[in-house]
Amino acid sequence: MAAIEVINLEKTYAVGFWRKRPRVALRPLNLAVNEGEVFGFLGPNGAGKTTTLKLLMGLVYPTGGSARILGMEISDPRVKAQIGFLPEQPYFYDYLTARELLAYYAHLSGVPAKECSSRIENVLKLVGLPDAANVQLRKFSKGMLQRVGIAQAVLHDPKVVFLDEPMSGLDPMGRREVRDLMAQLKQQGKTVFFSTHILADAEALCDRVAIIHQGELRGVGAVADLTSSVQGKIELVWAGNAVPASMKSLSSECHVTGDTVRAVLPENQQDAALEALRREHLKLISLVPVRTSLEQYFVEKLKRVEQSAGGKA
């Protein structure tokens, strides 16, 4: 069974004061996330990631379509006991201490009273805040608030965890800790659905990713599958201090450094490039494939979309 199923989910807001006009935030979205999967929801700012998460959380109502979490409709109140949610740039009741806040959320989530304190201690330890448990949140840094946010999202031991930009506002150490935490959640068999515009995070953590842009889904799949769809490149290094004309025609990316020349060119130009070097009697130093990153895929995908939009216009 899919942990999250999204079927033609769409959202259009009416904007303007007197003359209302529609603004499409999310075009019909179809998506399925498997149980136990870490799923990345990628897109630039304003792409529709947060709208999708808000729709799934029941914070905004869809204009059309439906969604199911663990087989239950999102409007079913029982589903809320099985999910945890970290909003983007979370803000909490700052007059409470971390312990009081977590106790409040534990009560609202229906955690049995006798389990409350042990659960709170555990999650505070998990996010590295046991020493700040009795400090009011108004004295917390942004990074500490993000950790409290993660703590409240996993406090009631949900089966599916939704995280909206969980790494935002964190320093490199904090980001690494959140990554470790997400890996830990995956080990515990939880489904993690997280949105981000930081592609390195998605590449490091996700089993599968979806890319959304301008409210429309542009691609879904495993990171390896997506990146393999981008044409591969190779890096060629040879001895010399000039770029021969035959190489210039094959690659636009040639750099001379001291007595070596480095060129990056499409994989299908490899034979022609080697032939050119042989003709010029140049000594080959290395030839290595350049790994395609998710970022490259992402940029290329969006570029293609913009080109086709420009072409139509």
Added chain:
Amino acid sequence: MNSRIFHIAANTFREAVRDRVLYNLIAFALLLSAAAILVGQISIDIERLVVVNLGLSAVSLFGIVIAIFIGIGLVSKEIDKRTLYTVLSRPVRRWEFIVGKFFGLTGTLVVNTVCMGIGVFAALLYVSHKFQHSDTSILVALYFIVLQFVIICALALLFSTFSSPLLSAVFAFSLFVIGSFAEDLKGFAAMSQGFTRVVTVAASYLVPNFSALNVIRSVAHEHPVPWSLVAYNTIYAVVYSAMALCGAVLIFERRNLK
């Protein structure tokens, strides 16, 4: 009360306490102490009348200000600061959130009124040196003031679900002022004709009747408050605030939390 409503109400009460809302009690205590001392020196035989009038009016004024200024931000502040997201993504229904917030603010005002009521009785004891049987009607006046707060809280919460804090404050305060002259509005309606009559009759039933809930003057003059009025006002306040809360829930249930 279900446990989620209880916890939301308790958190609302805690927020008011930690945001030092109850500090108004200090201002109230200072005002009443100064008034009691002054009244003791300048009034002859009307000390009780002045202290009851001044004390109960201050209780009402302080409470109304708190009810409006906290009530108008109860929902809108939670949306603006996005604290609501982590509450509503739990097994909490939207109506439970509204009802919990309402009970939390009402509870804060009840505690505030009890403390102020004790202050009124202390000032009364200071100027009269003894209590008399008719002083029990001060408790009825305090109860009616609490009923006013209940209605104002429900109205402020209703406005808070669809408008900005500033507009909500304007709406709630306007209704309080108009409601304080509800009996006059009814009198005007009885005298008017045609379309004006329809509008004024509708308005006189629509606005909360705060003038019926204000017995400060008669209590200060030691006139007894009939039990039928206590029963009528209780039912009126419960029904009116329940309707305002239903309106708040209906609006909030449909609202997109952008």
